[in-house]
Amino acid sequence: MSSGVIVTYQTGFGDGISWLFVLIGFPIVWIFSKRRMDQLVVQKIKYDEILPVSISVNNHVQQLMSFVDSGNQLVDPITKQPVIICDEAVMKGWFKEEEWENIHQVQQTLNFELIPEGWTDKFRIVPYQGVGGTSQFMLVLKPDWIRLTIKDNPITVDRVLIGIQFGQLSPDESYQCLLHPHLLKSIAVDSA
Template sequence: MAIYLDVIWFLNFCIDLLLLLLTGIVLKRTLVKWRILLGSLLASSIIFLLLTPYSALFYHPVFKVVLSVCIVVVTFGFKKFSYFIQNLLTFYFVSFICGGGLIALHYFFNNEMVILNGVVSTKSTGLGTPLSWLLVIIGFPILWYFSKKRFEQIEVRKIKYDEIVDVALAINEIEFHLKGLIDSGNQLQDPLTKRPVMIIDMNEMQNKFPKDIVEQAKHPEMIGDSSFSINKGWEEKLCIIPYRGVGQVNQFIIGVKPDRVVITLQKGEQLQCNNVVLGLNFTNLSSDGDFHCILHPQMLVQGKSA
């Protein structure tokens, strides 16, 4: 029987890479490219152990635990023991979810197993079947994406939507701080990039922006008009976002892409969310002045620990 070791190794490398990526996404870790590639390479290199006299180690539980510890340390580093344990257990949890899903799908579609005289036998050739390869190549990425979305939904539901947080913004070397409300009702997205939109009360914040940007925000329908001159460095950051409120016709607001957005939660945890658009709005958001911006809940899901 011919075994294409390079194909098997590459398949395992891709699967290990996706598992480590999902672990980092769930824990909101800052992923370093060379670390995650090195961790995936270490995890997939176990395949070559089968061709050595030490192949028995491949099946030993202690060796698997030691290998997984090395994989987690290489990929995420070792800052403190609790940080390491959280990484390791989440890596196991993610692996069990995706691996268990593949096993369930395989036995759901499998028709090679038969029972003859009370003995279970299979019709497998040892090379695997098209169904097995399809489940690994196609089924695993689908399960990975499904698991990622479920984790995000669980995290969104845990967010306290009435929580007011501190927000720090940086745009073209302009930095300012303001209070933000996490609101589940804000589901506005940039239609082109699908970035979540964070609404800012320009009545309080317009002194932080150049005058031409403020005038453009007051008249979004005039964007691109030659009568408006935009400062250099701001043109590529502007976009126009359509929206519709309850009982209103379609309207537009001017959006600005920030360089950096850092959210400080009540517990002191900081999340950096750069993949966002600032919606410049002149409607008073809080009559009491408790907050000056409304955050999209997706920002807390996509944000990385700062």
């Protein structure tokens, strides 16, 4: 106060409240914008494409065709890894006949003691809600990596799980795998 007038001193860098607003507001706006842009990228992806995929499990690689399934939103609730789904014909390629029968029994009984020796660290179960609204568990396998190719642009993903479909996904065998749409997000971002 000087002669009844309030006098302020300003350094030219703004007051503390303005900086507090910037420090709190900027990260919130950035997080919101990033989430929204990620959603837009995923929505722009064409979901009707069938893509070639290579999957490696225990250093054994299989080539197959996959369908981008916009309805597949299955993720492991603990690790937040997306789950792709492969049919029985593909999955059998990594196992002996006896091992495959044991894995089928594990899915039905959830008795993990039946998992073949040397495979126990590769398997998990993921809860999901079926079409009828019933809660169930899916047996999933951790691959070494998967490689997707879109318009001659390959991308390798190692943070993914493979859900086992005991049966055939496509009646005409045009694809053997249902891809999670968020796996394609990084490809779409790179090409944009």
